[in-house]
Amino acid sequence: MSMSKSNIRRYEAKAQTTNTFGRVLCSCRNHHFIVDGPVQNGCPGEEVTPGEYFLAGIAACGVELLQVLAHQEETHLKSVNVDIAGEMDRSSPIHPEFTLFNSIRLKFRLEGVSIDRGQQLVESFKGR
Structure with missing residues:
Protein backbone atom coordinates (compact mmCIF):
# COMPACT_ATOMS: atom_id res chain seq x y z
CA MET A 1 0.00 0.00 0.00
CA SER A 2 1.26 3.44 -0.84
CA MET A 3 1.25 5.81 2.11
CA SER A 4 1.19 8.98 -0.03
CA LYS A 5 -1.79 11.35 -0.13
CA SER A 6 -2.46 10.36 -3.76
CA ASN A 7 -6.01 9.57 -4.84
CA ILE A 8 -4.76 6.19 -6.06
CA ARG A 9 -3.88 3.60 -3.45
CA ARG A 10 -2.53 0.16 -4.20
CA TYR A 11 -3.05 -2.79 -1.91
CA GLU A 12 -1.48 -6.21 -2.34
CA ALA A 13 -2.05 -9.61 -0.82
CA LYS A 14 -0.71 -13.07 -1.57
CA ALA A 15 -2.26 -16.47 -1.00
CA GLN A 16 -0.83 -19.96 -1.34
CA THR A 17 -1.83 -23.53 -0.67
CA THR A 18 -0.73 -25.37 2.45
CA ASN A 19 -0.40 -29.08 3.18
CA THR A 20 -4.02 -29.08 4.43
CA PHE A 21 -6.77 -29.18 1.81
CA GLY A 22 -8.82 -25.99 1.89
CA ARG A 23 -6.36 -24.13 4.13
CA VAL A 24 -4.60 -21.10 2.67
CA LEU A 25 -1.59 -19.11 3.87
CA CYS A 26 -2.11 -15.42 3.17
CA SER A 27 0.30 -12.51 3.42
CA CYS A 28 -0.24 -8.76 3.43
CA ARG A 29 2.94 -6.70 3.77
CA ASN A 30 4.81 -8.49 6.59
CA HIS A 31 1.67 -10.01 8.16
CA HIS A 32 0.77 -13.67 7.65
CA PHE A 33 -2.47 -15.41 8.48
CA ILE A 34 -4.37 -18.62 7.75
CA VAL A 35 -7.69 -18.68 5.90
CA ASP A 36 -9.86 -21.80 5.76
CA GLY A 37 -12.50 -22.53 3.20
CA PRO A 38 -15.94 -23.26 4.70
CA VAL A 39 -16.93 -26.72 5.88
CA GLN A 40 -19.69 -26.76 3.22
CA ASN A 41 -16.90 -26.92 0.61
CA GLY A 42 -15.18 -29.83 2.33
CA CYS A 43 -12.59 -27.52 3.88
CA PRO A 44 -11.50 -27.37 7.53
CA GLY A 45 -13.56 -24.29 8.43
CA GLU A 46 -11.58 -23.91 11.66
CA GLU A 47 -9.96 -20.58 10.83
CA VAL A 48 -11.65 -17.44 9.52
Whole structure:
Protein backbone atom coordinates (compact mmCIF):
# COMPACT_ATOMS: atom_id res chain seq x y z
CA MET A 1 0.00 0.00 0.00
CA SER A 2 1.26 3.44 -0.84
CA MET A 3 1.25 5.81 2.11
CA SER A 4 1.19 8.98 -0.03
CA LYS A 5 -1.79 11.35 -0.13
CA SER A 6 -2.46 10.36 -3.76
CA ASN A 7 -6.01 9.57 -4.84
CA ILE A 8 -4.76 6.19 -6.06
CA ARG A 9 -3.88 3.60 -3.45
CA ARG A 10 -2.53 0.16 -4.20
CA TYR A 11 -3.05 -2.79 -1.91
CA GLU A 12 -1.48 -6.21 -2.34
CA ALA A 13 -2.05 -9.61 -0.82
CA LYS A 14 -0.71 -13.07 -1.57
CA ALA A 15 -2.26 -16.47 -1.00
CA GLN A 16 -0.83 -19.96 -1.34
CA THR A 17 -1.83 -23.53 -0.67
CA THR A 18 -0.73 -25.37 2.45
CA ASN A 19 -0.40 -29.08 3.18
CA THR A 20 -4.02 -29.08 4.43
CA PHE A 21 -6.77 -29.18 1.81
CA GLY A 22 -8.82 -25.99 1.89
CA ARG A 23 -6.36 -24.13 4.13
CA VAL A 24 -4.60 -21.10 2.67
CA LEU A 25 -1.59 -19.11 3.87
CA CYS A 26 -2.11 -15.42 3.17
CA SER A 27 0.30 -12.51 3.42
CA CYS A 28 -0.24 -8.76 3.43
CA ARG A 29 2.94 -6.70 3.77
CA ASN A 30 4.81 -8.49 6.59
CA HIS A 31 1.67 -10.01 8.16
CA HIS A 32 0.77 -13.67 7.65
CA PHE A 33 -2.47 -15.41 8.48
CA ILE A 34 -4.37 -18.62 7.75
CA VAL A 35 -7.69 -18.68 5.90
CA ASP A 36 -9.86 -21.80 5.76
CA GLY A 37 -12.50 -22.53 3.20
CA PRO A 38 -15.94 -23.26 4.70
CA VAL A 39 -16.93 -26.72 5.88
CA GLN A 40 -19.69 -26.76 3.22
CA ASN A 41 -16.90 -26.92 0.61
CA GLY A 42 -15.18 -29.83 2.33
CA CYS A 43 -12.59 -27.52 3.88
CA PRO A 44 -11.50 -27.37 7.53
CA GLY A 45 -13.56 -24.29 8.43
CA GLU A 46 -11.58 -23.91 11.66
CA GLU A 47 -9.96 -20.58 10.83
CA VAL A 48 -11.65 -17.44 9.52
CA THR A 49 -13.17 -18.03 6.07
CA PRO A 50 -12.75 -15.78 3.00
CA GLY A 51 -16.31 -14.50 3.32
CA GLU A 52 -15.75 -13.61 6.97
CA TYR A 53 -12.52 -11.77 6.13
CA PHE A 54 -14.36 -9.88 3.39
CA LEU A 55 -17.07 -8.78 5.82
CA ALA A 56 -14.52 -7.94 8.52
CA GLY A 57 -12.69 -5.76 6.01
CA ILE A 58 -15.85 -3.78 5.29
CA ALA A 59 -16.60 -3.39 9.01
CA ALA A 60 -13.01 -2.34 9.76
CA CYS A 61 -13.18 0.19 6.92
CA GLY A 62 -16.35 1.61 8.47
CA VAL A 63 -14.77 2.00 11.90
CA GLU A 64 -11.54 3.50 10.55
CA LEU A 65 -13.22 5.85 8.08
CA LEU A 66 -15.71 7.19 10.63
CA GLN A 67 -12.79 7.92 12.96
CA VAL A 68 -10.95 9.73 10.15
CA LEU A 69 -14.01 11.73 9.08
CA ALA A 70 -14.78 12.76 12.67
CA HIS A 71 -11.14 13.70 13.26
CA GLN A 72 -11.01 15.79 10.07
CA GLU A 73 -14.13 17.66 11.15
CA GLU A 74 -12.87 18.00 14.74
CA THR A 75 -15.82 15.99 16.03
CA HIS A 76 -15.22 14.09 19.26
CA LEU A 77 -16.14 10.49 18.48
CA LYS A 78 -15.49 8.33 21.53
CA SER A 79 -16.04 4.92 19.96
CA VAL A 80 -17.38 3.15 16.87
CA ASN A 81 -18.71 -0.41 16.76
CA VAL A 82 -19.88 -2.08 13.57
CA ASP A 83 -21.73 -5.37 13.28
CA ILE A 84 -21.98 -6.81 9.78
CA ALA A 85 -23.82 -9.79 8.35
CA GLY A 86 -23.98 -11.05 4.80
CA GLU A 87 -26.14 -13.62 3.08
CA MET A 88 -25.18 -15.60 0.02
CA ASP A 89 -27.88 -17.59 -1.78
CA ARG A 90 -26.23 -19.77 -4.41
CA SER A 91 -29.66 -20.76 -5.76
CA SER A 92 -30.39 -17.10 -6.54
CA PRO A 93 -27.12 -15.46 -7.62
CA ILE A 94 -27.13 -11.74 -8.30
CA HIS A 95 -24.45 -12.18 -10.96
CA PRO A 96 -24.15 -15.43 -12.95
CA GLU A 97 -20.35 -15.31 -13.33
CA PHE A 98 -19.36 -14.43 -9.76
CA THR A 99 -20.17 -15.63 -6.29
CA LEU A 100 -21.37 -12.54 -4.44
CA PHE A 101 -23.30 -11.76 -1.30
CA ASN A 102 -26.99 -11.27 -2.05
CA SER A 103 -27.22 -8.84 0.84
CA ILE A 104 -24.98 -7.21 3.41
CA ARG A 105 -26.28 -5.36 6.45
CA LEU A 106 -24.22 -3.08 8.68
CA LYS A 107 -25.20 -1.82 12.12
CA PHE A 108 -23.24 1.17 13.44
CA ARG A 109 -23.08 2.10 17.12
CA LEU A 110 -21.37 5.42 17.81
CA GLU A 111 -20.55 6.91 21.17
CA GLY A 112 -19.76 10.55 21.86
CA VAL A 113 -21.84 12.15 19.08
CA SER A 114 -25.51 13.02 18.67
CA ILE A 115 -27.78 10.74 16.65
CA ASP A 116 -27.94 13.35 13.87
CA ARG A 117 -24.16 13.75 13.75
CA GLY A 118 -23.72 9.97 13.80
CA GLN A 119 -26.11 9.61 10.87
CA GLN A 120 -24.16 12.25 8.95
CA LEU A 121 -20.91 10.36 9.54
CA VAL A 122 -22.46 7.06 8.43
CA GLU A 123 -23.90 8.70 5.30
CA SER A 124 -20.43 10.08 4.51
CA PHE A 125 -19.03 6.55 4.85
CA LYS A 126 -21.72 5.14 2.56
CA GLY A 127 -20.96 7.82 -0.03
CA ARG A 128 -17.29 6.88 -0.28
